[in-house]
Amino acid sequence: METMFTPVPALAGGVLIGLAATALMLISGRIFGATGILAGVLRRPAAAETAWRVALILGMASGPLAVAAVTGQMPEVTVPVSLPMLLIGGVIVGIGVTYGSGCTSGHGICGMARLSPRSIAATATFMVSTFATVFVVRHLIGA
Template sequence: MTEFTPLLSFAGGMVIGLATVALMAVHGRIAGINGILSGFLTTQFNQDWAWRAAFLGGMIASPLVLLVLSGQMPEISVPSPAPLLLIGGFLTGIGTTYASGCTSGHGVCGISRLSARSIVATLTFMTTAIATVFLTRHVFGG
C-alpha cells in the first residue's frame, strides 16, 4: 500500500504547475515529456535543443537534489516483472502517438488551457488506468 502524503503531493503538484507555467512563459512550449523527448532526439544542437536538454537533465538530476536536501534517495519499488514493464511502455508509446501527446502534455497543460482534445484524452487515459488497476487487483488478483 502506498503511504498517503497530502502535503508532499501538494508541494509536488505546485512545483509541476510552476514549471509548466514557466516553460510556457519563457519558451511558449507545453511541458509534455513525450514532445520534449522526441524533440530532443530529433532536433539539431541549437536553442530548441538546449532547453529540452536542460528540462530532461533536471528530471534526471532531481533525485540527486533530494539526496542533498534530505540525505536519502527516493525509495523506488517496481513490483512488476521486466517483460510486463516493456509491454506497458510499448503500449504507452503507441497511445501517446495516437493521442498526439502524453499525460503531462494533455493532463497538466492541455486541461489548464481548456483544450477539448486534451480533456477527452485525459478522460480516456484516466478511465483506462482505473479499469486496468481494478482488473489487475480485483479480477486477476495481482
C-alpha cells in the same frame, strides 16, 4: 499490494510541475509535454531547440538527487513488475502517446489549463483507462 498515499509530497510535486509548465509556457511559449520534449531531443533538432529540451529532461531526472541533498538519502523506489513488463508497458504508453497526440503532462496539465476540448477528452480517457487497469490488476487478477 498496498499503495501509500502521501498527500504533502504529492501536493508539492503537483505544484512544482505546475510551476515548471507555467514557466516553460511564459519563457518559450512551449507546452510541457514530457514525451514530446524527449521526442524532440531524439529527432535532433537545431541546437537552440536541443538545449532547452535537454536542460528540462536533466532537471526532471535530477529530482532524486535533490531529495538526497535535502534528506541525506536517495528515495526508495520499488517497481513491483519485471523488466519485460516494464518494456511492454513502455511500448503501450508510446503507442498511446502517438495516437493521443500527447502525454498526460501535455494534455492533463497544459491542455486542461487552456480548456482544450481535445485535452479534456484525452485526460478523461487517461483517467478511465487508469481506473479500469487498477481495478483489473488489483481485483480481478489479484496482483
